[in-house]
Amino acid sequence: MKIFLYAISICFSTIVYAQEFRIHKGQVIDFVAMVNDSLKESYSIYLPKSFDEQKKWPVIYVFDPEKDGKKGVSAFSEGAEKFGYIVVGSNNIDDGSPQLNFRAFQRLSKEISTLFPIDESGVYVAGFSGAARLASSIAILSSKIKGVIACNAGFSSAYQPRKNTFSFVGIVGDTDFNFVELQNTVAFLKRRKFEAELFVFEGEHEWPPKFYLTKAIGSLELKRMTKGEKEKxxxxxxxxxxxxxxxxxxxxxxxxxxxxxxxxxxxxxxxxxxxxxxxxxxxxxxxxxTPILRKKISSERQALAEERLRRLDYIDIFSEDIDTIFMDNLGWWESEIKILDELIKGENKEKQKMGKRLKDLLYQLGTETAEGLDAGKYKEKVLYLQIFRTLADPKAYDAYLKIMVLSSRDQNFDMALYYTEELLKNGFKDKDKLYEEQGMSLLRIQPEFIELIRKYL
Structure with a gap:
């Protein structure tokens, strides 16, 4: 039994729950506590202005890698209003453990189905970046999910689709490091007779513009009609x-x-x-x-073919370097990154995008591999990865600080001082951070360190 009543108002635009909170139709509500609040879970929600408890409604569950339900719901609200969807964004589900997140999703979807009249033929999941991988994983694990809107990432390596039980809409920026991955994902799904498509927007690794999210919802709505799940x-x-x-x-x-x-x-x-x-x-x-367009197509294909080869090489060589902790190869990486920088600065637009995507991919490889590694147990590996990150992004300030800490602990002050100066050369200004960072007390008393602080700060 539904546990909400309409409030007495002229437009009947507010819903009052038994637990005494209000949801205004046509507005993004950023925090609603779960009815079973023992786990302190909550969500953000959007109900279209036309919401009526007398009919059933499709729903999109949106996941953000930073557990920001409001951000995801706000991004989809325009499309939800246009096509008549409920949007729910969890404030507890992120891009972490699939098992824990899947159980959290089960609790959330059970509550939403209790509170609202949900059309079971229109239950979708969506997410951005790592949370897009989670959304895809949930669709694979749950037979109730009819479609996925995956923004800027594809599938988790741990969960690959086997049964054709859902539609897939990928959305990716044209300079996103996951651009090729999404292309490969959609091609893979099409070969297995999934309904899959990809929308590309002008941008990087970020939530897509509302235009494309609305477009994705419209595409899923059309598929519902085509399948006979909704009247044509x-x-x-x-x-x-x-x-x-x-x-x-x-x-x-x-x-x-x-x-x-x-x-x-x-x-x-x-x-x-x-x-x-x-x-x-x-x-x-x-x-x-058209000659000018034909030439453009040829240029795009050549750049993409080169990118695919470079991408495979980079991933293989990076993996080998991490396995062997091949410090000497950092010089080769530095020269490769310089080549990518030249492409980014060049006049060929497609090569610019390729260079940007590949350089960001390298940074992401270094960052994701370093996350979770114990510096005490894997000191050399962590040191390699942090140096690698500074090559891929000279403004990765946290990487410099980690190098300074690790080298200071070994009393390798030449390395620590070198990366101190590199950090400062690249615009770091937080003097307090340098003096608060744990593990650098011996470095801070070195005369050369004090002189660097005087010189740059």
Whole structure:
């Protein structure tokens, strides 16, 4: 039995719960405590303005890697309002343990299903970065999930899809280090007859613009109609079609022909059950025959092919270096990163993006590998990784500090002083941090350290 009542108001826009909190329709509510509050769990929620307890509603559970439910719900609120979805963002689920997060999701989804009339044919999960991997894992583990919106990451290595039980929409920035990963993920799913598609936006590793999140919801809603889970509405399909076609025209005007062709291909698949789509194939031929666009496509393909090869090499060599703690190879990495920097500064737009994606990938490899390693047990490995991080990102200030601590403990003051100066050269200004950092007391009394502080700060 549903445990909410409408408040007495002119617009009936507020819902009052038995536990005496209010949810205003059409507003993002950033904190709602779970009814069973023994675990101190909570969530953010958005109900569309048209919400009515007399009908069932699809729902999207959104996960943020920093447990910021409001951030995820706010990102999806525009699409939720347009297509009539409830959006729920957990304040407890992040990109950590899949098992713990899955149990937290079960508790959350059980409560939402108790409080609201949920349409079980429209239960979706979404997430950003590591939390996107979690969303995909939940879809694999739970037969109740009908679709995934994965922003800027694909699947966890521990959970790979075997059964075709959900639709997949990937969204990724064109300079995101996971760009190739999402392309590979969608291609993998399509080979296994999943309904899978990828939207690309102009940006880095960040929550996608609302336009693309809304587009993703619209795509899932169209799939519900196509599958017969919701009554077909050709007017609705036509509206989406026209919006997508305008997007294609915009991509062409921006000289992004590859993305335009990919969008046309997706449209042919999505709308073929509603009306004639042969004109889309003709549009694609027109793009491919335009000399300037054909040249652009060739440039994009060449850059992507090179990136795929470099990416595989980098991952293999990095893994070998970590296994053997091959310090001498840091010089090779430094030269490779300089090559990437030159690409980023160059005039070829596709090579710029490639350089940015690969350089960010290297930084991410170093950072993720270093996380969780015990510096006492794996001192040499941690030292290698922190030096590697400074090469990939000269402003990774925490990496310099870790190197200074590790080398100070070994009384290797030459290394500690070198990285102190590198830290300061690269713009570090927090003098208090230098004097508060644990493990550097012997370094701080060195005359050379004191002189560096005087020189730069």
């Amino acid at each position: 509405d050709e007017t609705f399909a036509k509206t989406l079609y026209e919006e997508d076609y305008r997007n294609v025209q915009s991509l062409i005007s921006k000289q992004q022909p590859t993305r335009a062709i990919e969008e046309l291909d997706r449209m042919r698949t999505s709308y073929r059950f509603y009306f004639e789509v042969d004109s889309l194939k003709n549009k694609e031929r027109s793009i491919r025959r």
